[in-house]
Amino acid sequence: MRSHDxxxxxxxxxxxRASAQGxxxxxxxxxxxxxxxxxxxxxxxxxxxxxxxxxxRLVRDDRSGVGEMQVVGDDATQTLxxxxxxxxxxxxxxxxVHPIRPDGGADTDxxxxxxxxxxxxxxxxxxxxxxxxxxxxxxxxxxxxxxTAVTSVAMVSSLGLRRAARHSVAELIAxxxxxxxxAYGARQAADASTIQAPALATExxxxxxxxxxxxxxxxxxxxxxxxxxxxxxxxxxxxxxxLGGLSVLEHRSFMRFGERLxxxxxxxxxxxxxxxxxxxxxxxxxxxxKPVTIIDRGVCAGVVHDSVTAARTGVTTTGHSFPQPNAxxxxxxYLCLQSGEGDPDSMIASCVRGLLVTRFWYVRxxxxxxxxxxxxxxxxxxxxxxxxxxxxxxxxxxxQSIIGALADxxxxxxxxxxxxxxxxxxxxxxxxxxxxxxxx
Amino acid sequence: xxxxxxxxxxxAEAVGAEYADCRVVERTTQSVTVKNGRVNNVTxxxxxxxxxxxxxxGAWGFAGTQRxxxxxxxxxxxxxxxxxxxxxxxxxxxxxxxxxxxxxxxYTTPVRIDPFSVSLDRKIELLLAADTAMDVPGVTTRQGxxxxxxxxxxxxxxxxxxxxxxxxxxGGGLDATATAEGExxxxxxxxxxxxxxxxxxxxxxxxxxxxxxxxRIAEEAIALLSADLCPEGRMTLILDATQAALQVHESxxxxxxxxxxxxxxxxxxxxxFLMPDMLGSFRYGSEAVTISADATSxxxxxxxxxxxxxxxxxxxxxxxxxxxxxxLTSRETAARFDQSSGGxxxxxxxxxxxxxxxxxxxxxxxxxSLEEMIATTEHGVYLETxxxxxxxxxxxxxxxxxxxxxxxxxxxxxxxxxxxxxSGNTPRFWNSCDAVAGSSEWHMYGVINCGKGQPGQVMHxxxxxxxxxxxxxAVRPA
Numbered sequence: 001m002r003s004h005d006x007x008x009x010x011x012x013x014x015x016x017r018a019s020a021q022g023x024x025x026x027x028x029x030x031x032x033x034x035x036x037x038x039x040x041x042x043x044x045x046x047x048x049x050x051x052x053x054x055x056x057r058l059v060r061d062d063r064s065g066v067g068e069m070q071v072v073g074d075d076a077t078q079t080l081x082x083x084x085x086x087x088x089x090x091x092x093x094x095x096x097v098h099p100i101r102p103d104g105g106a107d108t109d110x111x112x113x114x115x116x117x118x119x120x121x122x123x124x125x126x127x128x129x130x131x132x133x134x135x136x137x138x139x140x141x142x143x144x145x146x147x148t149a150v151t152s153v154a155m156v157s158s159l160g161l162r163r164a165a166r167h168s169v170a171e172l173i174a175x176x177x178x179x180x181x182x183a184y185g186a187r188q189a190a191d192a193s194t195i196q197a198p199a200l201a202t203e204x205x206x207x208x209x210x211x212x213x214x215x216x217x218x219x220x221x222x223x224x225x226x227x228x229x230x231x232x233x234x235x236x237x238x239x240x241x242x243l244g245g246l247s248v249l250e251h252r253s254f255m256r257f258g259e260r261l262x263x264x265x266x267x268x269x270x271x272x273x274x275x276x277x278x279x280x281x282x283x284x285x286x287x288x289x290k291p292v293t294i295i296d297r298g299v300c301a302g303v304v305h306d307s308v309t310a311a312r313t314g315v316t317t318t319g320h321s322f323p324q325p326n327a328x329x330x331x332x333x334y335l336c337l338q339s340g341e342g343d344p345d346s347m348i349a350s351c352v353r354g355l356l357v358t359r360f361w362y363v364r365x366x367x368x369x370x371x372x373x374x375x376x377x378x379x380x381x382x383x384x385x386x387x388x389x390x391x392x393x394x395x396x397x398x399x400q401s402i403i404g405a406l407a408d409x410x411x412x413x414x415x416x417x418x419x420x421x422x423x424x425x426x427x428x429x430x431x432x433x434x435x436x437x438x439x440x
Numbered sequence: 441x442x443x444x445x446x447x448x449x450x451x452a453e454a455v456g457a458e459y460a461d462c463r464v465v466e467r468t469t470q471s472v473t474v475k476n477g478r479v480n481n482v483t484x485x486x487x488x489x490x491x492x493x494x495x496x497x498g499a500w501g502f503a504g505t506q507r508x509x510x511x512x513x514x515x516x517x518x519x520x521x522x523x524x525x526x527x528x529x530x531x532x533x534x535x536x537x538x539x540x541x542x543x544x545x546x547y548t549t550p551v552r553i554d555p556f557s558v559s560l561d562r563k564i565e566l567l568l569a570a571d572t573a574m575d576v577p578g579v580t581t582r583q584g585x586x587x588x589x590x591x592x593x594x595x596x597x598x599x600x601x602x603x604x605x606x607x608x609x610x611g612g613g614l615d616a617t618a619t620a621e622g623e624x625x626x627x628x629x630x631x632x633x634x635x636x637x638x639x640x641x642x643x644x645x646x647x648x649x650x651x652x653x654x655x656r657i658a659e660e661a662i663a664l665l666s667a668d669l670c671p672e673g674r675m676t677l678i679l680d681a682t683q684a685a686l687q688v689h690e691s692x693x694x695x696x697x698x699x700x701x702x703x704x705x706x707x708x709x710x711x712x713f714l715m716p717d718m719l720g721s722f723r724y725g726s727e728a729v730t731i732s733a734d735a736t737s738x739x740x741x742x743x744x745x746x747x748x749x750x751x752x753x754x755x756x757x758x759x760x761x762x763x764x765x766x767x768l769t770s771r772e773t774a775a776r777f778d779q780s781s782g783g784x785x786x787x788x789x790x791x792x793x794x795x796x797x798x799x800x801x802x803x804x805x806x807x808x809s810l811e812e813m814i815a816t817t818e819h820g821v822y823l824e825t826x827x828x829x830x831x832x833x834x835x836x837x838x839x840x841x842x843x844x845x846x847x848x849x850x851x852x853x854x855x856x857x858x859x860x861x862x863s864g865n866t867p868r869f870w871n872s873c874d875a876v877a878g879s880s881e882w883h884m885y886g887v888i889n890c891g892k893g894q895p896g897q898v899m900h901x902x903x904x905x906x907x908x909x910x911x912x913x914a915v916r917p918a
Contacts, residue, residue, distance in 0.1 A: 045502070047792075092479055362830045372918060399839070
């Protein structure tokens with residue numbers, strides 16, 4: 001991968017050609033991804049690629065144009081400038097989103113590890129071989145992926161913006177399948193060497209051994225003990241549904257500031273400082289990403305902003321923008337549910353009749369304003385009765401309000417696991433909830 | 441392009457590839473969005489690169505590169521071979537490919553008006569006019585978009601194929617959203633997910649009449665705010681063609697992907713309930729239900745000359761009058777059953793490995809009509825335009841929500857209803873289908889957000905569908 005200085009030099013070269021056209025913002029992104037995919041106990045797909053993406057935003061005479069290129073070559077820079085200017089000059093006059101002025105934020109590589117960048121195809125294959133052997137020893141077959149990825153971003157603008165940072169992600173996903181049931185587990189980190197693959201193998205093979213011969217259970221309302229994987233998925237959807245500033249402005253958000261909507265034990269933040277979430281220190285318009293308290297002990301406290309929603313709301317941006325301009329508005333990227341003092345064993349012991357859920361699947365919003373989502377359980381769902389896990393159960397569909405579920409929290413786990421999300425990652429603990437509705 | 445391909449193949453074979461293919465791709469995407477009377481974004485994205493796929497020691501390796509120089513291309517080929525050798529250390533079965541003819545061919549999407557030849561001024565003018573048409577008091581957010589794709593690709597293989605294709609896509613759509621205390625309601629035209637996209641040129645937009653449909657969807661979004669909730673119970677369900685298309689996508693398209701059946705997607709997209717021993721005997725649906733995979737359907741997003749393994753576009757029956765008869769296959773998966781490939785392998789981009797993807801999965805036209813279905817329904821609901829969708833990893837347990845619905849009483853479409861949901865079990869649902877509308881109500885729809893694979897690939901796929909009726913379905917409000 002290129003150094004920050006090399007990427008900034010590419011960005012400077014584009015800016016130099018573009019500055020005569022008015023306000024200009026240049027983003028250069030380089031990424032290298034390698035992913036080893038395994039199924040039925042062996043590798044079946046194995047890929048690597050490296051891409052460089054150039055983006056130029058021009059604003060002049062109340063007109064804006066954006067060009068993007070994933071092309072290398074001597075002509076690329078001039079083509080990019082010509083494309084962006086052609087679009088700008090054909091756009092109608094309006095009130096374009098202007099590039100921001102530098103906010104003085106520091107660039108750090110908190111979410112980067114050179115260990116992750118250096119992982120080889122052979123090392124990925126060895127890790128996969130270990131997982132497959134552990135599954136085979138348990139009479140199971142292993143499926144999953146081992147991915148290592150590095151992304152570097154440099155941004156410069158005619159207003160003096162000059163930033164560069166990089167992050168890395170290593171993610172190991174394992175699904176084990178026996179004759180009549182399966183189990184899931186995953187770990188993600190910025191530093192591949194911190195992923196404890198043998199521990200993951202033990203977790204998943206044990207869960208798979210217990211999840212054989214599942215039988216059905218009636219739909220209805222149950223207590224639930226959610227693994228961090230399921231809790232993180234719920235958190236991610238809460239963010240997509242209503243934790244962005246635009247959703248509030250467009251009256252699509254459930255957030256009612258100052259009002260208690262969840263249990264007092266629930267505090268949710270978006271925390272760019274957590275290295276295990278592989279954060280980047282700035283957003284798509286070059287603003288420094290700041291920690292945001294979203295739910296403070298059950299009370300709606302804040303949402304994330306970009307420069308556009310911040311201006312409309314009368315606050316400052318929190319640094320959660322996608323590249324501007326965009327129609328989606330800002331979204332959380334590093335959601336964290338504050339840990340408690342519980343653990344899965346004590347949660348199960350205190351559960352009268354409930355379901356232990358490993359993983360949610362195909363979650364979709366049903367009624368965003370009421371935070372109602374639907375989805376399925378998958379790869380390890382168990383019935384709990386009188387404080388004991390008594391048997392695996394077939395997967396169920398849930399249809400449940402997230403804020404309704406988080407208003408009835410019995411216990412929150414003390415340890416948290418980082419899970420990859422749609423636009424970043426989430427940090428979530430085990431959760432024991434008083435009710436959760438399974439619809440079919 | 442030919443030089444790039446030759447260099448990749450030569451380099452791969454020189455370092456030990458038993459088989460190699462590559463795709464050299466140039467892709468241009470243009471997007472114009474208008475929101476609440478203002479141009480929100482105009483973007484043009486140029487993408488170019490190559491992907492080389494090899495088999496070494498019976499295992500796959502793949503590498504993608506943007507470089508076009510000899511050193512860069514040879515490095516990519518060597519990396520693909522190194523990755524394949526690493527794969528071979530833990531591979532279970534040696535990869536075997538079903539035979540495919542070496543082909544030299546060219547294919548270009550039939551286009552009357554190149555979407556990139558239409559000026560930005562014209563595109564913006566059209567969207568602003570449609571935006572104005574949706575500007576009805578009570579509508580809080582109006583959005584419109586137009587998109588165009590030109591995908592130029594050379595496929596070359598060590599078996600001798602050289603196939604050059606240029607695919608054009610054009611799409612557009614509108615969304616009107618109204619809000620009130622406790623409710624948000626949207627209506628879209630012609631379809632949800634941002635826009636309706638097809639292979640073809642600007643003529644697709646000219647046929648859409650976006651502005652003409654603006655007032656209707658705006659007024660329906662407002663009316664939905666105060667509409668009665670959808671009734672609850674088991675009842676007759678009639679789907680419009682757009683929702684029928686998505687129902688086919690989720691509950692027939694995905695479970696017939698043979699890589700899912702073989703476990704290739706077990707850790708992510710999931711598996712399938714349609715096992716090979718069910719072929720030819722399993723009653724997936726009623727006799728009214730025939731579903732094809734047809735990469736030759738005019739205007740479908742899964743329409744091409746050859747797939748990304750160089751196999752010619754073809755039509756396969758997946759469900760024949762209710763009977764499960766076929767899978768979507770690749771050369772690798774077909775070989776396991778001593779078959780030839782069904783030609784359904786595509787990659788999102790030059791830097792992604794080709795996978796089995798839907799082409800155009802079509803619900804073949806029936807003999808009924810929407811009017812007749814409603815007239816012969818005592819009590820039920822008619823639902824239009826998808827709002828939410830979810831299905832389990834084996835593609836059996838689904839729940840869909842639509843933007844709008846109407847109650848049907850005594851053969852007449854009556855009041856508007858809000859927040860409808862329906863759910864079911866895939867084969868039970870399709871076996872309850874007793875009518876599909878005929879050719880005059882059959883249209884091609886595009887799905888531009890079909891996700892599969894790791895790293896994730898978003899594919900554009902097509903579905904021909906017509907309104908259809910199902911009996912005894914669980915329906916309820918959200």
